[in-house]
Amino acid sequence: MIFAEPVFRPGGDRFIEMELGDEMSFDLNFRVHSVSRLIRECGPAGIIEIVPELTSIMISYDFERISYADVVAEVTALFHAVGSLDGLELDSRxxxxxxxxxxxxxxxxxxxxxxxxxxxxxxxxxxxxxxxxxxxxxxxxxxxxxxxxxxxxxxxxxxxxxxxxxxxxxxxxxxxxxxxxxxxxxxxxxxxxxxxxxxxxxxxxxxxxxxxxxxxxxxxxxxxxxxxxxxxxxxxxxxxxxxxxxxxxxxxxxxxxxxxxxxxxxxxxxxxxxxxxxxxxxxxxxxxx
Amino acid sequence: MLEVIKPGLETTVQDWPGRIGHWEQGFPFSGPMDDWSFRLANLLVGNPPDAAGLECQFTGPTVRFGRDAVVAVTGADMQPALDNAPAPMWESFAVRAGQVLTLGFARLGARAYLAVAGGIDTTPVLGSRATFHQAGIGGLDGYALKAEQNLPLGDDNGTGTPGRRVRPECRPPLTAERVWRMEAVPGPNDDWIDEAGHRRFLESDWTVQTRSNRTGFRLDGPAWSFTERATDKRPEHGEDPSNILDHGYPVGAVNLCGQTPIILVNDGPSTGGFINPYTVPSAAFWKLAQSKPGDVYRFSAVSVDEAQDKRRAINRLIAEASIEAV
Structure with a gap:
């Protein structure tokens, strides 16, 4: 299943796991990397690192600079900004x-x-x-x-x-x-x-x-x-x-x-x-x- | 220069916050496990927060100083001695060139930290001097210290001041008690565990196994039980209830591998195919660092907000106000 809305779950005080779906699918993984690219390029200050995986993204953040709720809100907006996959291209060596x-x-x-x-x-x-x-x-x-x-x-x-x-x-x-x-x-x-x-x-x-x-x-x-x-x-x-x-x-x-x-x-x-x-x-x- | 006479059980060069920016390629942060003690050691000798020092596990090293230095030992009580005379913990002191500093067995706690004014000046790898010895990077040649190695020291420019002490109430509260109250934030995969499983996690004693290190702390305890999400799932998640499609692992994850929980710590894997029902927050890492095999953890669930407040409280103590003159 590919989720219509991402699901966010806390990993302690410093991490947030963002789930985009729960199946092995190339399209889902491509969406993971498209969202990851947007987070890297225009994500909010305070997000330190991201680890894109098969269907999810692990986010580390500095809670002194951005709250859990603000990470969720800003990353959700980036998720929606990706939109339809069909027009997307990524650099790929x-x-x-x-x-x-x-x-x-x-x-x-x-x-x-x-x-x-x-x-x-x-x-x-x-x-x-x-x-x-x-x-x-x-x-x-x-x-x-x-x-x-x-x-x-x-x-x-x-x-x-x-x-x-x-x-x-x-x-x-x-x-x-x-x-x-x-x-x-x-x-x-x-x-x-x-x-x-x-x-x-x-x-x-x-x-x-x-x-x-x-x-x-x-x-x-x-x-x-x-x-x-x-x-x-x-x-x-x-x-x-x-x-x-x-x-x-x-x-x-x-x-x-x-x-x-x-x-x-x-x-x-x-x-x-x-x-x-x-x-x-x-x-x-x-x-x- | 710092000459290693005896390396200790596992002594590594670490810096804080460690190797940041390469997690996506599989590099863990590494860095000191008890960063509360580590940062106070740097503060005592006047170092910047990211200066590298030594983490000493269970039994510390014996080192000879190639130059005059101001040093501080914090964390586990390894009974420091300078030329065989007792030296203080939690207090900066002067060392003359040629003197030998010995850290012994950890009488209280498990990991001690040695900071030297000027810092340890090994070559940074991917922006950090932290040792990640599982993959042989950072530190000195990628591994824990060995006898007869020489550690380069940075120039201290005369910044170190002896006789500075951390106020007792500002230190991690180490006691001889071998039962630890450990905070854990539910998630990311708390919805894979049923109510009885959560109750057992929070109400049982969990014993630290011998096979525990900077990668993970394995725990012995009762069985886990699962919700439908774990048992009725797509085949690509794997056969075991604790299997999930590969995903990222938060540092501190209570990673459930079959029925064995492993708390993933500073050198732990960045990703894998097991669920993480709870995560130990950063404010509790000093307790992980200072516990030994055979110790018992009793977990209590805390919210993200509570975990962050506890971390803020620790961060406030890494400050000049925590230091007093001897």
Whole structure:
């Protein structure tokens, strides 16, 4: 459900959660980012930070400068100022990331989990089976056949929640239960209806199907793409996965290691949701690649 | 320069209010957990409020000063000693170059703060010196202090004055009592918990688990029970009643992970897929900071207005009027 009016709920003395709906929907998330942009550009003084998520926005505010009631009133006005989505465009960079499907590292991580925690079906086979795909080749084809939308960032610095923009490429998968104690940096995983890239070696629960040698988080800021921030993505960016051979993967990994790798990003892109809706009307969503 | 002889259990460089402006990319604020004590320490030595100092957890560090300095220790009573002679808490004092300051076991409370006039001058990361060691950023090389490291100190320009003391009534009221009255504001997801669940939260004793740190405080207590919103929901929210579509987490959230509540604190995750039925307000953070595993929390519900008034009352104490001459 997408709410006609946003719902505001307090998070203690310093935070307000703004709910715009309660379903996984690209349109809803696009509205979240459109409202977030307006809050950033013309929100009232006293709002300190916002965290846009799938269907909601977490707002931190300084109550010495603005009251709870005034945050609610001003942000509600911005919500209404967004109006109909169809005329909206947002800046949206596209990152091209080489990834190696069904790589030896995620397999090693899976084997370690099976040996030490609990045996389970192999991740790529499980994702292919649950999504009615013929084989792993089709899994790689479907997974790499779409742009992904950076719907949210968080939990760990730089961790992304990616939504496939082409409905023919939607994949869903249950999460590991219990979760893994470790995951290789750069692992590509699927959990629920979302895809994610592990920014660092961390615990995890998404089904692992590939790995990228390209860092999306760099606390040492070695590579040029991290000049401004330690984390690569911003909400509203897009990601395209480029299937890579073992040789191609190693080539990029060596460039990253040498500090010479340049992230492949199209900075000039914008995303028009009107165009997107018109395109959706021309495709048969039930036919996979 | 400050030479680390013994690092203590977990001693980190922190500044207040921490790393602001990068929450949307997943960077927590970090900063001192008991900012009441931390800010008073800076005030004692004449530092600006955003000067970096040390947060010392459970057992403090031993450090040698590379220059003359004026310092202050606040928060948990770690029995400070200067060259083995007792040094005061809550009071600025002079240290000569070469002298060794030792903070010991926290006799009362859990976290002590050490401020040095001029501040600790490690390189800021994304605008803050605060350590976020889960991801290895800030502080000195991203982590808690280690033996033989050297911490750069800022120039104090002779601003530090010894013999300034915080009036007892202006300090966080630490006692040997191990039961804490903890304020909690209902929300954001209080409507996912049924009446019996709210009653159990507010009427039960909650014990702090050993697995508690600057990310979160895990609590043991009775079971939770839920409303229809938690049990009759769209599948993308997840299977467990405590699952919700990923959303932002307020700092202080009583984050319900299955049946285990975890109070998310300064280094906690910014987002995730569990509900937050209550939020501990900033005015109660000094109590979280000063409690230890095995301590008991008893929660009382307060409104947003009440929580903000309590915070204002603390903020008023971070002022020159709270300081007296020894």
């Amino acid at each position: 596209i990152f091209y990331l080489p990834i190696r499907y069904f790589d030896p590292w995620t397999r090693e991580c899976y084997d370690d989990y099976c040996a030490k925690i609990a045996p389970k079906e192999r991740d790529p086979e499980l994702v292919a089976r649950l999504n009615g795909l013929a084989d792993l080749a089709q899994l790689a084809r479907v997974h790499s056949g779409t742009d992904y939308w950076v719907a949210a960032l968080g939990f760990y610095p730089g961790l992304v929640s990616l939504m496939p923009l082409d409905p023919r490429c939607r994949l869903t998968a249950p999460k590991y239960d219990p979760p893994r104690t470790w995951t290789y940096k750069g692992t590509i995983g699927i959990g629920g209806a979302l895809c994610s890239i592990y920014p660092d070696r961390t615990p995890g629960g998404y089904q692992m199907i590939a790995r990228t040698p390209v860092p999306i988080w760099d606390p040492a800021q070695r590579l040029a793409a991290f000049a401004e921030s330690l984390a690569l993505f911003r909400p509203g960016d897009r990601v395209r996965f480029i299937p890579a051979s073992a040789e191609e993967y190693d080539h990029v990994a060596a460039q990253v290691e040498a500090g010479t790798y340049l992230h492949n990003v199209a900075e000039y892109q914008r995303f028009s949701i009107g165009n997107y809706h018109r395109w959706l009307g021309t495709i048969d969503e039930t036919v996979r690649f």
